Amino acid sequence: MVLVTVRLAPRATLEQAMRRLKLSEKDVDTGYGLVLIDPGEDLYGLRVSEAAARRIDPSAGGGPYADPRIEPYGPPD
Amino acid sequence: MRVLIQLRPSPDVVAAVADPGATATTADVADGLPGVALDHSFTPVAVPRPVPATGGDPLSLNQALTFSLAAEDATVMVRGEISDDELSTRLTLLPALHRDVVGVFADPVIEPNPTCGGDGPVGDWHDVERLLDVAGLGAEGMDGSGVALAVLDTGINTAHVTGRLGRDLTLDATRSWNPDGVHGTPGGFPVDHGSMCAFDALIAAPRATLLDLPVLLSRRPGGSALDGMLSDAVAAFAHLRTVLEAQPAGSRALVITNSWGSFSPRWDFPVGHPGNYSDNPAHPFNLIVSSLEQAGADVLFAAGNCGRECRDSRCAYPDRPITGANSHPGVLSIGGVDTAGERVGYSSQGPGRLTSRKPDICSYTHFSGSGAFGDREPDSGTSAACPVAAGVVAAVRTVWPASRLAPAQLRTLLRRTADDRSDVGFDFDYGYGVIDASGVISSLRRRAARVA
Incomplete structure (x- = not known):
């Protein structure tokens, strides 16, 4: 899965994001939900399948962005 | 970077350098090389000129040669240091700006093998307490009281951490947070990397309030154990922004340590x-x-364990391993030194990818501390160095909330007061140097006096 971004009104919901991006529940990691990235810009992020990200109209949302694996920096081997 | 600079000064100067009875100094040979901090403690050395036999190739060293120390043949070597972030410019410009410069060569540090992964601990956490002047911080009221210190890691086991510290700790379960799908109680996770980070953060900020955010326990598709x-x-x-915004604007204090x-x-x-x-x-x-x-x-972010001398086997970036937010201009990227003040060989070197000047500073690691990986295993990696530094930041925040000292100002203060490990300020091994809590205390005293 990948991250995509969308600009919405303050206190937006995942449902509003899905409507704006024309996505269904099967496209989206609903457990992850909608995350406010930058309140100054009303910019939100959500996690979607790569196929769904490819369908998003660039005028409606940003991305796709990588969601790389992260690991602890220790102990070194 | 330390360099050797080969010069061809006037023959009388070369003769003085070559004469064991004379005492030519670096200043006699090369004063005023732009951008080079000359090492005046280094006695210039005469370098003989290789001379091929008659008819030989003047450019080849693969032939019979004699070596001439005659004043008109020999050159002179001096030692200095060029700032890492000016290196390519200086190397290009030096011969053009100074006609005596013949060449500039690396002068690699020759030293015993640095501390690496798998090595035993170097000192213990009480040494770190002493090096961080925790008593001095405490005397200034800088003990972390009321400061939220978020540990984004594998989760904290408070019973283990308190047992190892020999004192109680404060963990705020209400403001802690689990990723979707991660079950467990804040402070009740299995002993692992996150408990090490919590222990190390509390060395300098014993009264900070821990927030437990076990982001590395995600079971999201694509993750592993x-x-x-x-x-x-x-x-x-x-989530942490909601924590921060819930604090009164005049006393905001949230420190976030990221050892991943x-x-x-x-x-x-x-x-x-x-x-x-x-x-x-x-x-x-x-x-x-x-x-x-x-x-x-x-x-704060750990710089990573991809140092050239003994990089972690997982490191897969071919160069510039301080990546993404670990190299963000708005964070402190923390490299690692042992309690002897020497950079550990696995501590990632700059330049960073989002910002060149990384790491910012170094902090202590590879000491006997939390025992999270076993009684004899050190708290290691830049994973340990990062929360140690975060503890110092949390200690400062006890008295100096963000409204009095913005995060950018505090970062500048930590860089400026760091114990510089080179002659020219920033370098890609140590950043601006090793964190110096005593220097921070002195600087803040002066600042408080100015404000008053």
Whole structure:
């Protein structure tokens, strides 16, 4: 899965994001939900399948962005 | 970078250098090389000129040669240091700006093998307490009281940490947060990397309030037992912004310690792709880091364990291993030194990918501390160095909330007061130097006097 971004009104919901991006529940990691990235810009992020990200109209949302694996920096081997 | 500079001064100067009875100094040979901090304690050395036999190739060393120390043949070598971030410019300009310069060569440090992964501990956490002048911080009222210190890691086991510290700790379960799908009670996770980080953060800030955010326990698709996905960190930072905004504006104090990163470009979009993370300040995680820092949070990231001398086997970036938010301009990137003050061989070197001047500073690691990996195993990696530094930041915040000293100002203060390990300020091994809490205390006293 990948991250995509969308600009919405303050206190937006995942449902509003899905409507704006024309996505269904099967496209989206609903457990992850909608995350406010930058309140100054009303910019939100959500996690979607790569196929769904490819369908998003660039005028409606940003991305796709990588969601790389992260690991602890220790102990070194 | 330390360099050797080969010069061809006038023959009388060469003769003075070559004469064992004379005492020519670096100043006699080469004063005023622009951009070079000359080492005046180094006695210039005469370098003989290789001379081929008659008819030989003047450019080849693979032939019979004689060596001439005659004043008109020989050159002279002096020693100095060039700032890492000016290196290429200086190397190009020096011969053009100074006609005596013949060449500039690396002068690699010759030293015993640095501390590496698998080595035993170097000192213990009480040595770190002493080196960080925790008593001095405490005397200034800087003990972390009332400061929220968020540990984004594998979860904290408070019973283990209190047992090892020999004192109680404060953990705020209400403001802690689990990623979706991670079950467990704040402070009740199995003893692992996160408990080490919590222990190490509390060395300098014993009364800080821990927030437990086990982002590395994610079971999101694509994750495994002890790693997570960057999206979980995005969500964790979004939660922390609500924590920060719930604090009164005049006394905001939130320190976020991150001892993790992405080891491999395999999980990322290629550099240059608009969705790339490692080199892209517009990636959502890098944006949310900026947003939180601007709102008043202090964000610290470990520089990583991909140092040239003994890099972790997981390191897969071919160069510039300080990537993504670990190299963000709005965070402190923390390298590692042992309690002898020597850089550990696995501590990642700059330049960073989002910002060149990384790491910012170094802090202590590879000491006997939490015992999270076994009684005889050190708290190691830049994973330990980062929360040790975060503890100092949390201690400062006890008295100096973000409204009095913005995160950017505190970062500057920590860089300026760091114990410089080179002759020219910043370098890509130690950054601006080793964290110096005593220097921070003195500087803040002066600042308080000015404000009063």
